[in-house]
Amino acid sequence: MKKVIAIGGSNSKKSINKTLATYAANQLKDSEIMVVDLNDFDLPIYGIDLENEKGIPEEAIRLDNLIDAADGLVISLAEHNGSYSVAFKNAFDWLSRINQKVWKNKPMLLMATSPGGRGGATVLQTAKTSFPHLGGNIVADFSMPSFHNNFSEGKIVNEEINTDLTEKIHLLQEAM
Numbered sequence: 766m767k768k769v770i771a772i773g774g775s776n777s778k779k780s781i782n783k784t785l786a787t788y789a790a791n792q793l794k795d796s797e798i799m800v801v802d803l804n805d806f807d808l809p810i811y812g813i814d815l816e817n818e819k820g821i822p823e824e825a826i827r828l829d830n831l832i833d834a835a836d837g838l839v840i841s842l843a844e845h846n847g848s849y850s851v852a853f854k855n856a857f858d859w860l861s862r863i864n865q866k867v868w869k870n871k872p873m874l875l876m877a878t879s880p881g882g883r884g885g886a887t888v889l890q891t892a893k894t895s896f897p898h899l900g901g902n903i904v905a906d907f908s909m910p911s912f913h914n915n916f917s918e919g920k921i922v923n924e925e926i927n928t929d930l931t932e933k934i935h936l937l938q939e940a941m
């Protein structure tokens with residue numbers, strides 16, 4: 766069994782990105798999926814002074830260990846004002862202080878979705894540019910626009926989009 770972590774890049778309890786990441790990860794064969802909810806990691810706002818005073822929080826180390834133990838990563842990023850959500854960026858910043866290779870070269874399916882027509886394309890592009898410098902091994906990326914039109918009752922209802930995602934999931938499967 767492969768170990769796969771699905772991360773929604775948001776602290777919304779009803780995160781559509783967590784939903785999409787979980788949906789995609791669950792399509793992987795012979796894989797044990799662990800869904801990471803950022804709400805379960807109680808992290809203070811990153812600051813160099815806090816780090817110097819108190820060191821790296823245990824919760825950041827716990828998240829780092831989960832990534833370390835994974836064979837593959839499925840990440841779907843929420844877009845807030847064209848960028849990462851604060852919750853995601855904060856966790857990301859803490860992780861980068863443990864190990865600059867945050868994503869540890871684990872094969873990654875990188876996604877974004879939003880209720881709007883651009884599907885988080887801006888944050889996805891940012892991450893595609895940045896993650897490779899931080900140990901990101903992005904084997905496929907995928908943006909799903911208009912989440913609420915295209916995802917219903919636990920699945921993607923737009924056939925073309927689903928076929929596209931299925932191909933991307935295969936790429937991750939082959940890379941793990």
Ligand SMILES: Cc1cc2nc3c(=O)[nH]c(=O)nc-3n(C[C@H](O)[C@H](O)[C@H](O)COP(=O)(O)O)c2cc1C
Nearest residue numbers: 775777780781782843844845846847879880881885
């Ligand atoms: C502060 C804030 C800024 C947002 N900015 C964007 C944006 O730049 N682009 C976009 O597509 N959606 C934006 N949205 C809408 C989010 O895409 C939407 O809230 C989505 O549900 C976030 O994903 P999540 O459910 O996984 O948290 C914004 C939402 C908030 C609360």
